[in-house]
Amino acid sequence: MSEEKKSGKKRSHHLRVPVFDDEKDAIEAQAARAGMSVARYLREVGQGYQIKGVVDYEQVRELARINGDLGRLGGLLKLWLTDDVRTAQFGQSTILAVLSKIEATQEEMGKVMTKVVMPRSEL
Template identity: 80%
Template sequence: MNDKAKRITRKSSTPIKVYCLPEEKEHIEAQAKRAGMSAARYLREVGQGYKIKGVVDCEQVGELARINGDLGRLGGLLKLWLTDDVRTAQFGQSTILAVLSKIEATQEEMGNIMTKVVMPRSKL
């Protein structure tokens, strides 16, 4: 016999049937998708005691990168103002307070996105 004939694969093994209600099936499939796995792999790994680690949502990471860029630009403006740069001579205190307020709002937005990345969606 050759090596291929001796090798046992999952497809050639006996499956385990799991009966569940439609909403249970949807929940399992959603959990598997959030973890970046097929439902079969998800159930196989959970059944063997593996801790499932979810994948980070790429859209949310992109949003964090955008917010980080906003904070960098705002910080640059503030730095120019603090160095008494000629280009910022026309900025008054109200403009600086507006920049600081925008930085605070952006930090809050970033915190909200980070919470979504870290917390499972089912808990939000």
Template identity: 60%
Template sequence: MEENKRITRKGSTPIKVYCLPEERELIEQNAAAAGLSLSAFLLAVGQGYEVKGITDYERVRELARINGDLGRLGGLLKLWLTDDERTARFGHATILALLGRIEATQDEMGRVMKAVVRPRAEP
């Protein structure tokens, strides 16, 4: 009879780490800040992964909200500029420069979001 058993972490030998209560408390706080269990945190750090805190994801959410606001602002600005006769005093260069600035800000925010949240390679 052939056994095809898959090796899992649960069936492997654990690594014991002795630490003082203060050290354990600090490790637990760091794991909680990263939104990970103590085991998942230590496994990730032990394999050399840079652990990102959940605050990074909160920042990305905020950046995404601002990015959406900028997009809506650009859309409203375009609408306002095409339908309002009072915009005749603004030159095309000024309008294009403003729209270009909004687009550049959106691109920069996208780069920041990608730098903050990078998918972790699976071990």
């Protein structure tokens, strides 16, 4: 951390950088994806800091929901495997349906995870 920042001084110098409209839009979009103001984004990029984007919280909530679904399905399967009396009426078709649902839910989770970890430009 610089001495100026520690002492509470305000930044007093401004840099003027001419850009085209499309460059301005791209910089603003990248700053927004990183959860930063344009000034902070440009300051950090200009000083060589690696910019880490903010994870889309909607996708994180979706992953949590999917994880809960997997937990419930896994619990049903576990009860059946331990010959629990509550699952005595489950037939082979029910178990196969649960296994199929687990597989589909895992695929759904993989798709959401890809959206979270892949840079937007690569999607």
